[in-house]
Amino acid sequence: MSMFKIVEKEHFSENVVKLVVEAPMIAQSRRPGHFVIVRTGEGGERIPLTIADADLKRGTITLVIQAIGESTRKICALETGDCLTDIVGPLGQATHIEKVGTVVCCGGGVGVAPLLPIIKAMKEAGNRVVSILAARTSELIILEKEVAEFSDEVIFMTDDGSKGQKGLVTAGVEAVIEREKVDLVVAIGPAVMMKFVALTTKKHDVPTMVSLNTIMVDGTGMCGACRVTVDGKTKFVCIDGPEFDAHKVDFDEMIMRLKAYN
Amino acid sequence: MNTDNNRDAKWREELRSALSAKERTSIPRAVIPQLDPKFRVHSNHEVNQGLSQAQAVLEATRCLDCPDPQCIQGCPVSIAIPTFIKNIERGEILTAAKVLKQTSALPAVCGRVCPQEKQCESRCIYNKMKKQPVAIGYLERFAADFERENIKANNIELRPSAVEKNGMNIAVVGSGPAGLSFAGDMIKKGYNVTVYEALHEIGGVLKYGIPEFRLPNVVVEAEIDGLRAEGVNFVKDCVIGKTISYDQLHQLGYDGIFVASGAGLPRFMGIPGENFIGIMSANEYLTRINLMGAGRPGEDTPVLKGNRVAVIGGGNTAMDSVRTALRQGSKTAMIVYRRSLEEMPARVEEVHHAQEEGVEFMTLCNPIEYLADEKGRVRAMKVQRMELGEPDASGRRSPVPIEGAIEEIEVDLVIVSVGVSPNPLIPNAIPELEISRRGTIVVNEESMRSSIYDIYAGGDIVRGGATVILAMGDGRRAAAAMDKELMKQEK
Known part of the structure; x- marks a missing residue:
């Protein structure tokens, strides 16, 4: 009876998969920044995934998953026609979108997927959008075309220099801030990347927003597994977030807590 | 099936006159069979095993079928208690179950988890006679379980009740x-x-x-x-x-x-170190194990295990957590509670079961800080010893810190069970x-x-x-x- 049927699957790279899944109710209520909790199989774990896109006509949502553990590997192994056992959402607070001027959107690895709806919405709100896509190597850059469609400029940063400039995302951010007035930075990617983007923009006093992907169980505020310290106070990523002021997040604690089950 | 609540029904009058009050009150209260604590801490089997039919009928016989039954007043859903009990006494167990269903959607649940000692059973006439009240909770559970097993054993197809739909x-x-x-x-x-x-x-x-x-x-x-x-x-x-x-x-x-x-929303105490790895809410711990099946074969969800587990709090959820920790294989499982055993909000039966299973009770103790190893995993907690002072707004004597009485206690898993919002x-x-x-x-x-x-x-x-x-x-x-x-x- 499951209605969460996979209607399209695309391999972005060996370990990164895009799934377009039937979830009409979520498709119509989701906004940029929202996430869902997904479960695969009867003994499946509940894991949070950010929504990359939605198609109202088809009643679908798009998820981008990187196989890093047991549960994500199971999801990535599903094929078109298969069903996800459970999807619940949209959860979390939607991104606050307004016209602020110039917005730099930094995406690291699969973080580009949840960044895409924010890029779109920021552009539609009338902002100048400069997107910086960063990855270890060129094959791991995803959604390049889609990002370019809604950005005034796209900068690529790779660790090995195989695409764009060689270097970390922070170098790209720094370069843009030095050449023009930046009003907002949005960074989504691995925790350590967001930490260093936050440190960089703090130096220049540019407001910065990050979307955190912590361990969760229910995703509705019930368990507290996702708690992070923001501005000295404990917050729940699932209901208070997932987006927070990057300059106030205790990234070291967050990175430590991500290793709870490693 | 006649679920009539009329106390003057002929069968009920006959049942009442069959035995004298003295004969009824001389029957001792039923003792519910329980699994041996040594066995049960290694299993997930239900601790209370339920009354046998003979036990239930005998227990039902104790009920005096009072003209003005106070037990009903003590029940938040006003179950027709004497009616269902008297149906058990006369052997009409399925009718008894139907009587329960008239007012309670979940009698098999309530018979297990209701604090009867504070509700229906606290109003029983037997208390006035300085005798143990009729075991209403055990009887409720018996009737509901009997019905469920009967449905299963006879493959009875459940049907919707014949109510006309109003279209709303x-x-x-x-x-x-x-x-x-x-x-x-x-x-x-x-x-x-x-x-x-x-x-x-x-x-x-x-x-x-x-x-x-x-x-x-x-x-x-x-x-x-x-x-x-x-x-x-x-x-x-x-x-x-x-x-x-x-x-x-x-x-x-x-x-x-x-x-x-x-x-x-689980509450935390807001003390230093509370976000270290190995410190989680009771909601998280219980959800991982109960809902997600953590630790069982074929289940993907993990849960942290500890050798020395501290559960902070004294409510039923704290008892559930600490007893779960024992079943997850912890060597030491302790309750850390800031008041004394007497003020503990958990049901007496749960505290008793926990004690039988070997849970340690550190009462008049309040955690004030957690300490971790270099990986951020909790390794100890600092507790403040307390003493009881004047009664507070809740009417309970409030715990007051004893100056300088701070101890460090080794722990590797902490379950915070201090309430929810x-x-x-x-x-x-x-x-x-x-x-x-x-x-x-x-x-x-x-x-x-x-x-x-x-x-x-x-x-x-x-x-x-x-x-x-x-x-x-x-x-x-x-x-x-x-x-x-x-x-x-x-x-």
């Missing part, structure tokens, strides 16, 4: 005890009822919170199947206020909404809804109606953190009031 649609938010109780009453009144659940399983706290050894899932499942057979529609994976908005519920044609979304999802999603300072939905105490005309609410989202039976009582009252209101509008 009701949405229920949350499938815990308040929501199920409300749904059960409304379906019997002829409404179309849909229950929305955020999780992937129906049952709310009965599934994610209360452990198998106290409330087996098959018992909960059977009660839910009963409601399903009556025609209640269940939708899982759906968060009202997120997946479907309040306005959309109207577009879907709902005439009334009952919010029973529970006490979703109401889940903010619904209050956030419906800004017009009147919310108390504590974050609970404000309702009229009689009707359970909120500040919005078609929204009623009950259970922990209104109470902030109470019991299964109080939540069920809310569901019943809300159903009665909503029905009255909708019928009035209809005319």
